[in-house]
Amino acid sequence: MNEQVPPDATTPSPPLLDFANITVMRGDKKVLDSLSLTVGAGEHLALLGPNGAGKSSLIKTITREHYPLAHADRRFLIMGKEVWEVGALRSMLGIVSNELQFTFTREITGREAVLSGFFSSVGLFRHEVTATMEEKTDEILRFLEIEHLADRSMREMSSGEGRRFLIGRALVHDPAALILDEPTNSMDLHALHHFRSTLQKIARSGTGVIMVTHNLHDIIPEISRVVLVKEGRICADGPKEEILTDTIIGGLFDVPVHIREEGGWYYASGY
Numbered sequence: 001m002n003e004q005v006p007p008d009a010t011t012p013s014p015p016l017l018d019f020a021n022i023t024v025m026r027g028d029k030k031v032l033d034s035l036s037l038t039v040g041a042g043e044h045l046a047l048l049g050p051n052g053a054g055k056s057s058l059i060k061t062i063t064r065e066h067y068p069l070a071h072a073d074r075r076f077l078i079m080g081k082e083v084w085e086v087g088a089l090r091s092m093l094g095i096v097s098n099e100l101q102f103t104f105t106r107e108i109t110g111r112e113a114v115l116s117g118f119f120s121s122v123g124l125f126r127h128e129v130t131a132t133m134e135e136k137t138d139e140i141l142r143f144l145e146i147e148h149l150a151d152r153s154m155r156e157m158s159s160g161e162g163r164r165f166l167i168g169r170a171l172v173h174d175p176a177a178l179i180l181d182e183p184t185n186s187m188d189l190h191a192l193h194h195f196r197s198t199l200q201k202i203a204r205s206g207t208g209v210i211m212v213t214h215n216l217h218d219i220i221p222e223i224s225r226v227v228l229v230k231e232g233r234i235c236a237d238g239p240k241e242e243i244l245t246d247t248i249i250g251g252l253f254d255v256p257v258h259i260r261e262e263g264g265w266y267y268a269s270g271y
């Protein structure tokens with residue numbers, strides 16, 4: 001009798017990230033300094049740290065805009081692989097950043113912004129959009145509750161509205177994780193409210209969420225792990241109840257701060 005078990009029943013997914021001793025230089029500055037970080041598939045985490053700590057450099061290392069120094073005791077695996085075709089890697093990681101939003105300078109509708117995610121382009125040119133792509137786009141617009149804005153130009157949208165379309169664009173390939181670099185910059189209270197509930201919906205759907213933020217209130221209840229970065233290194237990593245304390249966060253930013261938790265949300269005051 002063949003007693004073999006199908007491989008997918010026994011083989012766990014490799015971690016999304018498995019980094020050890022990662023050092024990245026920019027000019028003569030070490031922006032990441034022997035950094036080690038493992039993130040499981042589907043795990044949600046927030047990266048916090050002062051200005052210049054290396055958070056964006058870490059994100060750019062994940063997306064291969066930056067490359068770490070090669071040395072024998074380095075581990076640089078993404079979804080179990082070290083060697084990636086950059087386009088394939090970036091479509092498996094849904095990347096949303098302020099820099100990306102600034103590239104939408106032409107007249108591009110929200111719908112086109114999402115559709116162009118299939119081609120990794122900024123808007124559509126002579127791309128062949130298939131019926132399947134249109135259907136997937138409709139599904140994403142419904143999921144993100146932004147159908148009513150789909151025909152509006154990206155340039156005419158508020159930053160919060162535009163950010164939700166960029167998330168839609170990042171979701172077209174069903175990414176393993178959504179990577180957000182300071183996603184709530186310049187959002188008003190209304191936009192923040194919608195953005196956070198969108199993010200909760202995505203996190204609950206099983207897509208991993210990795211978010212760089214300065215704002216504790218961005219850490220949605222679904223994110224249970226917080227990683228602190230300072231001077232290119234990880235200085236604390238653990239459950240948010242243990243990391244988001246007056247002493248640890250005050251020490252990270254070098255200011256007195258009072259942290260309060262309410263219904264799974266965190267707030268900082270007194271700084």
Ligand SMILES: Nc1ncnc2c1ncn2[C@@H]1O[C@H](COP(=O)(O)OP(=O)(O)OP(=O)(O)O)[C@@H](O)[C@H]1O
Pocket residue numbers: 026027028029031049050051052053054055056057058
């Ligand atoms: N091309 C470069 N040459 C030299 N230093 C650089 C270069 N790019 C970035 N840096 C430096 O690397 C450090 C890390 O920058 P990074 O943008 O990763 O920080 P960050 O934590 O994302 O900061 P912020 O919260 O301000 O966005 C900073 O000190 C920055 O000045």
